[in-house]
Amino acid sequence: MTVAYINRIGTAVPEYDVHGTFIHFADQILPDRRTRLLFQRMVQRADIEHRYSTLEPSDNPEAEVDRKGLYQMCRFAGTGARMAHFEAHAVELAQRGVESLGLSEALSSITHLVVASCTGFTAPGLDQQLVDRLGLSPSIERTLVGFMGCAAAVNALKVAHHIVRSEPSAKVLVVNLELCTLHLQETPELEVLLSALLFGDGCAASLVTARPEGIALKDFRVVTIPDTSDLITWRIGDSGFKMSLSGEVPPQIARALRQETMRNDDQGILRGHSKEEYDLWAVHAGGRTILDAVEQGLGLGPDALRWSRDVLREFGNMSSATLMFVLKRMMQHAPSPSRGLAMAFGPGLVAETFRFALNG
Structure with missing residues (x-):
């Protein structure tokens, strides 16, 4: 394949x-x-x-x-x-x-x-x-x-x-x-x-x-968090697009990720692997509280999301472009070979994820 x-x-x-x-x-x-x-x-x-x-x-x-x-x-x-x-x-x-x-x-x-x-x-x-x-x-x-x-x-x-x-x-x-x-x-x-x-x-x-250079893309998987469809909305109004971002988003993400770690079968976000099997965590820098929620929900160490926190500090949340800024820094500075998991959150409330390998 x-x-x-x-x-x-x-x-x-x-x-x-x-x-x-x-x-x-x-x-x-x-x-x-x-x-x-x-x-x-x-x-x-x-x-x-x-x-x-x-x-x-x-x-x-x-x-x-x-x-x-x-x-x-x-x-x-x-x-x-x-x-x-x-x-x-x-x-x-x-x-x-x-x-x-x-x-x-x-x-x-x-x-x-x-x-x-x-x-x-x-x-x-x-x-x-x-x-x-x-x-x-x-x-x-x-x-x-x-x-x-x-x-x-x-x-x-x-x-x-x-x-x-x-x-x-x-x-x-x-x-x-x-x-x-x-x-x-x-x-x-x-x-x-x-x-x-x-x-x-x-x-x-x-x-x-298909040239074997850079970041190898592996399986993609999406998870929708039940009963959260009203927590992130993005609607076109007469004065631009109106964003609604509920304060309930971070606790819902943390709760869902804790459940994923407890479930941890091959259909889950972690694909049946332990968190220790992932070297890199490429997480969309949606905001400090979002990153805190991911860190807490997955039980990650304080430096696991440093790439995302650096991008957030230097550029803020640039919506769909943000995760790519994080991945670029990993390509430039992370050790190789490395195994990683990427995720980003959006209206739904959904978590879009994929595994990747950094080959240098």
Whole structure:
């Protein structure tokens, strides 16, 4: 059976660090001192130092969040204006991510393109824009993985995995592109602003082929946690896409993972293996409390999720691109050979997982 490998991973983020700008915005809009103090306490505990955006911060933050005026106080832009910004700027960031792979002339030999995004929609889409920008074959096979949230990183790799296994000569370019900061909401609701505190923009591009180099992709498995469908929602509104991220998500993840470790048969997340048999844990950096929940639920040591925590601290949660940032660091710095388990969480509440081997 043909094995699919992630041969390379490239990443890119926009130039503007907006973490402090967005915190200042929330501090202005929260209704009272008690709520502001609570928000500031959560900021300190978030373990995030930087988040990047395609939106340049304004010189007049009391009147508007960004220079373009998308987020003017009391006049935040509607969904149409936000999608126009996505159409204009997403392809630029995606192109930078692909170029960081260093494929140059080899791009002409790419046979399949898989694009994952949940933060913007246009037609012609980002896939067709990239074909034009990168000079890819006009007959390239294209697949869009849309609106599946943070877990879409795994779904996009799953598509590439199946393509390579069915067509061993395939060269699959996978692009995860998210402009999360296009969906800032002007609301005094603390839970909504705390969700916005997590997210930044980013792009990851990867090359998946049958060439035995890099990360070998093994079995994929998804687990849906019962009675949790309302804990993560992502709905299109008149003022952008509205994220709802319940505080119940971390305890539900911890509980489900504890049950998985007790169950531990060949149909479970651990595939019947003990946690000690895994050298690497590539976990989507959805937030500090998410990573804490995984660590506690699986009973992992304090350094097991250091790759994920580093990505969270330096970039925040970039939705579907985030897990690929984690895997890139493992490719660069983790010992080889290593056996790993990757997982990401998304609306459902689902845990999308796969095993992998780092071969160097």
